[in-house]
Amino acid sequence: MSSPRQMHLGCFILAAGHHIAGWRMPEAEAGSENLDLVVRVAQKAEQGKFDLVFLADAVNTRPDMHPSMVLRLEPLTLLAALSMVTKNIGLAATASTTYTEPYNLARYLGSIDHMSGGRCGWNIVTGAFADAAKNFGREKHPEHDERYAMATEFVACVKALWDSCEDGIWQLDKAAGRFIDAAKMHTPGFEGKYFSSKGPLNMSRMPQGYPVMIQAGASEAGRDVAGRIAEIVYAVHQDMGASKAFCDDLKRRAVSFGRSPDHIKIMPGVSAVIGGTEAEAKRKLEELGECADPKVALQVLAERLGHDLTGYDLDAPVPDLPPSGIMRGHAETLQALAKKDRLTLRQLRNFVAASMGHRLIVGTPEQVADGLQEWFEAGAADGFNIMPPWFPTAFDDFVDQVVPILQKRGLFRQEYTASTLRGHLGLPRPEWGG
């Protein structure tokens, strides 16, 4: 029996795995610079009829960051490469509105959309790592809410650039000598407080009009931006009620900006540790925990909470800390979790080491499918951002064992019915000048 509403699935490719010790599993092929691995994962996701794959990004590094982040291929060039070895799946990546230029980024994303035939998605981030500033010769990372103000203006600017040309500009009329229809090229002349770009952009309108807009803010300012512009929202929730409240809030905000609630898809992250039995899955998670580097784990937690944690007692309850200026929403969710479950700092550190704070489902393929179905049917999610603890086999198991169950239950597509990311998500192509 097939349900009319189906969930959307994305694969969050963090090529050393999402668990900080994932790369140490016997079958793991680590290496966030491993092109061949990323290609195989994207092709596997496409075989599983996923809506999209997603590549995160940051413009800074240190040796004790999450192993997937220390060294990495640059995601825009990587997406461009993936466009040549996949056919249907959406291709999304993070790009910063704080550390790129609108004219340049408009071109990179536009090219990817052209080359992939309309499969590009853009995760709009303001930068979750304050260290980035010094890599761009800046004194300091702009303050949290100002970053969102910049992001809002940046998006308006690139949209104006993307609409430099009306649809149908190409003429290629050899006999008449008409290469393009020059009347269809316009000069947006965007002038803002943070960004200005006269244009026109040197590219025709892209197949999707604009790439699918993704956003992951959870703070007040972040939710506001998401409600205005996001078409996919990545979220971090361990609790179904909290996730449902988040979905309702985001859809309400979208409606208040005159948008349809169906055009904003909430996709919380899920890290699934899959075993033939629940006990086997639990053993895997334990094994991963034993392999985790405690120093890296504490650093990852420190980034999420927005505070240096050295010096705190690991076996005392998670301390109260002032609001984070970086990933504010993540920090709040984790603090709430720690309060509710009375976690020690060590326990919270270990949880974040496993799933970076996202929901963790540990069990058989049926149990994983049940866990997804429950949230989906409760209106706590429109789909899920799948964050495998390691690659490729933990993801292969998801595709080979969990996806067929979801398909059988009518919760997920059996075949692609569209060839663009907007098509997979049921999103309209924006009108020119929209």
Next chain:
Amino acid sequence: MSSPRQMHLGCFILAAGHHIAGWRMPEAEAGSENLDLVVRVAQKAEQGKFDLVFLADAVNTRPDMHPSMVLRLEPLTLLAALSMVTKNIGLAATASTTYTEPYNLARYLGSIDHMSGGRCGWNIVTGAFADAAKNFGREKHPEHDERYAMATEFVACVKALWDSCEDGIWQLDKAAGRFIDAAKMHTPGFEGKYFSSKGPLNMSRMPQGYPVMIQAGASEAGRDVAGRIAEIVYAVHQDMGASKAFCDDLKRRAVSFGRSPDHIKIMPGVSAVIGGTEAEAKRKLEELGECADPKVALQVLAERLGHDLTGYDLDAPVPDLPPSGIMRGHAETLQALAKKDRLTLRQLRNFVAASMGHRLIVGTPEQVADGLQEWFEAGAADGFNIMPPWFPTAFDDFVDQVVPILQKRGLFRQEYTASTLRGHLGLPRPEWGG
């Protein structure tokens, strides 16, 4: 008989063709956004054992620019895509040192080098089009020599970033839990007048160490930069003596900076119009000329000379104009040509419409091969940047008809003997920290 020294060949892909009317030829497949065409051209160049393909770029547009430049795919993402559908050929593109950030560009080029297994080349330009400034919210395009000062510092900055990690940083020792060798990661802390970037770059050292550095400046400031850092120099010469003098000058400059004259390869541009007979080739060129849009032709000449030309008498001799602040060397070469051959503005316009001021060889495949051999053996070139008047068939003819002659004469490789662009060019891989 095989000669020990062999020429290098690059294909300059300007996908509507180099002749401004190339796209109107019956067999031309126009469209600088035509990914499929670019892929086929790159694969054809690889079949012809070319050293590299090259994609130019600009960060501005107007409807009456050269048709290959009005609308275009962004070249870095395009190179990334080409890395997946080619195996041996070098992949080079233009990127501006005036309108990108060192940390970002270091990553894009580094990723392309990683993904292609060491085939990336970078044409370092300061921006030949002053209109770019307004697309980046800047008051004005920096002045000619200052742009080169910025470029020099930019290159020093990205080299420092590319050397953030020593070779061999990856450990992936699962048993010991050693992901990388953290001692091999360094913080360059680059601080300059125009650009600063602390680093480290979040990428391991690339296969080639640095991408092959290409430069095309011809002015005093441009030659100075080329002598210091360029490994390929693109040049514009119609006269063999002038090209020989240019080669000698550039190699002398390289030596004065402590470099080997063999590590700077001078590649003047050549537009070959090939026919079964000389008469047929000449007919093709005439036909192209008749199809050229005079308004676009004058605009292209105006860009090359750095001055608005509306109002000048087309049938009077080319006027004396003050030095160009944009493409200074091109302007001088064209002015010299006009003086020497007593050209009218109309004649110069028509010449530039055909080859953008580069050498034009019109004849049979043997005549084209002769023309290349002559300059090569005279020391007026180390190789050639082939600029087909249209794509794909004008380039197919070059590969199918001219290359075999060059190979037979021992002037060009029969097979690849290396898999990196440095390998094809006989350039060393730079030492770490070099």
